[in-house]
Each structure stands twice: as structure tokens, then as C-alpha cells.
Amino acid sequence: MARTRLYRDGDLEAEDFPVADISDHLADPTAVVWLDMAAPTEDDFATIGEELGLHRLAVEDALHAQQRPKVDRYDTHGFLNAYAVHLDTPSGELQTIEVSAFITEQTLVTVRKSDDFDIDAVVQRWDDAEDLAGSGVGYLVHGLLDYVVDSHFDAVQQRRSLRLRKSLVTLRRVDYQDVYDHVLRASEWTESLRDLVATIRDTQLNIQGNRLNTIMKQVTSWAAIIAVPTAITGFYGQNIPYPGLQQPWGFWTSTIAILALSGGLYTVFKRRGWL
Incomplete structure (x- = not known):
């Protein structure tokens, strides 16, 4: 009709x-x-x-x-x-x-x-x-x-x-x-929404990356602390005479060095927020 x-x-x-x-x-x-x-x-x-x-x-x-x-x-x-x-x-x-x-x-x-x-x-x-x-x-x-x-x-x-x-x-x-004024407003809304979707996705990826970096810092820090006693005990385990060989003070010297260096690394990493 x-x-x-x-x-x-x-x-x-x-x-x-x-x-x-x-x-x-x-x-x-x-x-x-x-x-x-x-x-x-x-x-x-x-x-x-x-x-x-x-x-x-x-x-x-x-x-x-x-x-x-x-x-x-x-x-x-x-x-x-x-x-x-x-x-x-x-x-x-x-x-x-x-x-x-x-x-x-x-x-x-x-x-x-x-x-x-x-x-x-x-x-x-x-x-x-x-x-x-x-x-x-x-x-x-x-x-x-x-x-x-x-x-x-x-x-x-x-x-x-x-x-x-x-x-x-x-x-x-x-x-x-x-009717340009109304069309322009509709286009701007459309573009802003598309940008919002992209921003949300980028934020998710950044959060995942930050979490991964934090985990890597913690793993690296503990590896450095564990490496100290390994290095010292490995050094003293060589088949050559070394200061304090078969002497009590040699044992205590290596033990104190392990504790001091490990404690120092722990303190440094803790202050930096790695642990």
C-alpha cells in the first residue's frame, strides 16, 4: 500500500x-x-x-x-x-x-x-x-x-x-x-570501541609478560644464592692443598663465607623486590 x-x-x-x-x-x-x-x-x-x-x-x-x-x-x-x-x-x-x-x-x-x-x-x-x-x-x-x-x-x-x-x-x-554531524559522531564511537577492544587485549598480554618477568627474577635470584655454596665447596674439593686443609678453622672459614655471601645476596635481591 x-x-x-x-x-x-x-x-x-x-x-x-x-x-x-x-x-x-x-x-x-x-x-x-x-x-x-x-x-x-x-x-x-x-x-x-x-x-x-x-x-x-x-x-x-x-x-x-x-x-x-x-x-x-x-x-x-x-x-x-x-x-x-x-x-x-x-x-x-x-x-x-x-x-x-x-x-x-x-x-x-x-x-x-x-x-x-x-x-x-x-x-x-x-x-x-x-x-x-x-x-x-x-x-x-x-x-x-x-x-x-x-x-x-x-x-x-x-x-x-x-x-x-x-x-x-x-x-x-x-x-x-x-547529515555529517551525526555520522561523524557514530564513526568516532565505532573507532573508540575498536580501540578499546585492542587496548584490553594488549593489557592482558602485558600483565602476562610482567608475571613472567617476576618469576624469572625469582628463579635467577635463588640460582645465584645456590651457586655460592656450590662454588666454595667445589673449590675446596680440588685435589690440591688449600689453606685450612684438615684444620677446623678451614671448615669454619668456608662455612662462614657461604652463609655471609648467601645472606648478602638474599638481602640485595629482597631490597630490589626480586624475592
Whole structure:
């Protein structure tokens, strides 16, 4: 079912009139007409396409889903394709909802590929800013794009830093570049979240590295302490005469040296926080 609106001199004059009446309204240069079509067929486009001089390639893009976000300029009209997004909170999945629009000096024709696109929300934005209706078709296009970009921003605000990383990349890919102020904010949120995920991972790796360094310091410190008695007893175990050989004072000298050097190393390592 098609929906229609007629604005004249910035005032909403009629709604839901027959599509066949559009040509009569457009005869008045002060009139602006909006036509909305949900999942139209080629037959639906036959009359309106000829009347508005819609280009065949643009009509094909409007009829087929999964077109890239774009703005094309033809001789008699412009063609716009964009994506609104919706975040499914329980699953964390990001859904994209495609919408196309034909733009002439007096008309805006919106083409929704499915009823998932909330056209009522767009109409509400127009009604909330009815003081701007005197701007003509630009007023209608701005309301449409403002809704599309705000859906991106709302989805980013419901972020989950790790589970939504894939969805945020999808959001960035379908992001539309008009209504620049809102798009820029959505892009900055997306980039900051990706940086946050990378920072969390780097922090985890740094913590693991610090723990490993602490363990290595402790192992090295104890190895140095154990090496002292090994070195001294090994030295005195050589088959050559040495001071204190077979004398009590030689035994006590080596024992005191072991204890003093080991205790000294322990104190040094303890003060440095290695033990």
C-alpha cells in the first residue's frame, strides 16, 4: 500500500490521496509531494516512473535489494540508497534495513525493501519539525537521512565491547556519509570501541609478560644464592692443598663465607623486590 502527502507553501494540505492524483498536484509549482512504496513491483513503478522521468537503472536499483549506500545524479532526479540499522539486544546481532529514494524538485519517493523500515518514525520527524516544511523537498530528505543516521548512533550506544566487534564493523561498512554531524559522531564511537577492544587485549598480554618477568627474577635470584655454596665447596674439593686443609678453622672459614655471601645476596635481591 502506497502512502502519500501533499505540502503546499510549507503547509501539510492532504494525506493518503490516490497515486493517480500526483500529476495534478505537481502542476502547481508550490506543491511538494511525498510518495512511499513498500516492496513495490515493476508494475507499481510503471506509471509513476514515466511521469517523474525516473531512470531505468535507478528503478532497477530500487527494486533489487543489497545495493551499496550511494547517491547517483540523473538528468531529472537524484537517486539515494541508504541503510538504517537495528540492534537486537538479546543476541547482539546488528540488522541492516535498506531504503531507497528518488528526489526531484517537487517530489520525494521513498522505496522500502521491507516493512522493517519504520517509515512512521520518519513521518514523526517531519511533523516535529513542521516549521521547516517551507524548505521543500530538502526538508523531507533531511528528515529521512536524520532518522537513518540516528539509528546508527543508537546502535553504537548499546555497544558490548567484545561481542559486538563484528557488528560494529558491519555498521561502519553501511554507514552513510550525509547529515555529517551525526555520522561523524557514530564513526568516532565505532573507532573508540575498536580501540578499546585492542587496548584490553594488549593489557592482558602485558600483565602476562610482567608475571613472567617476576618469576624469572625469582628463579635467577635463588640460582645465584645456590651457586655460592656450590662454588666454595667445589673449590675446596680440588685435589690440591688449600689453606685450612684438615684444620677446623678451614671448615669454619668456608662455612662462614657461604652463609655471609648467601645472606648478602638474599638481602640485595629482597631490597630490589626480586624475592
